Amino acid sequence: MSPTKKARVRIKSVLSVVVIVLVLSLLALLAVRLITGRSLGLRSLVSSRIQSISSLGQAVINSQRVYSYSKGQFTNVIFLHHSVGYNLVEEGDVRERLTEAGYNFWDHGYNWHGLRGPDGSPTGYSYNIPDDNTDPDGLAKVFAQRAYGIPLNAFSGLLQHEVIAFKPCFPVSHISSDGQLERYKLYYLAMRDVMDQHPDRIFIVVTPPPLNPAETNAEAAARARAFANWLKSDAYLSGHPNVFTFDLFGYLAEDDPTSPEYNMLRKTYRERSDSHPNRTANKKIGPLFADFIIDAVQRYQAVYESMVFSSHDGD
DSSP: OOHHHHHHHHHHHHHHHHHHHHHHHHHHHHHHHHHHOOOOOHHHHHHHHHHHHHHHHHHHHTHHHHHTTOOSSSOEEEEEOOHHHHHHHHHTTHHHHHHHTTOEEEEEOSTTTOEEOTTSOBOSOOOOOGGGOOSHHHHHHHHTSOOOSSOSSHHHHHTTSSEEEEOOOGGGGOOOSHHHHHHHHHHHHHHHHHHHTOTTSEEEEEOOOOOOGGGOOHHHHHHHHHHHHHHTSHHHHTTOTTEEEEOHHHHHBOOOTTSTTTTSBOGGGOOTTOOSOOHHHHHHHHHHHHHHHHHHHHHHHHHHHHHHHHHHHTO
């Protein structure tokens, strides 16, 4: 049997197992419903499970196409985000700028929105981010998943791309205690350990955006600044050449220590009490983000080629 046929058989086997598990789970829930008489929200559960299975199947079927954009030059880029990232891409011309520079830029929003291809059109499926959670604990859960050669989970889906950028949502910047700040750091250290295992990939950590003054306080905002500063510091980055940090927080936050809105979303970058950065912010920062990705690739490419050459030289 040829390798291609073997791969297809393996994929069909995996999908069959997934379908069986889904059916058994639904039967178990139905039994509980009949015994207890309680509504279990089966309609929404079935809908979400069907969507997950559909996304899994489409991701596997399209994996060869996604991989085809990876040519060993770190030009296959994906950005995992939610609404702030979506607006940054749309209003900041991120895709256009990267495309012009010869990169293939994919982006992944909420699971219901899914993955968009290099031309900006929806692919019709997602990588099934667990619980749709891109907070530090959710991202850590993604990075803790097993890496497969086909996109059987979110992490394997991301690994189809050569450059992986990801950011949490702005509520993460409401850090209510020093203990919470330390937990965030532990999540990112765990993720960094995984990044170290994939030197053939570039990882771009995007710091969480600051909050509108109406949604935070000075103490929480100061911790958010401390978290962003730590993510871009040598304490986090030194000795990890394939890890880079784009400081979105720093670009968006008020940087005047005498201002009562210090470390919060700048007045020129906000609308009323909304913590989503406005169009002015996105038009300013979008090109900076695209250029940062290009610079990270150029900086790491030489390092990676040297690593590959050294390993071959030792054979």
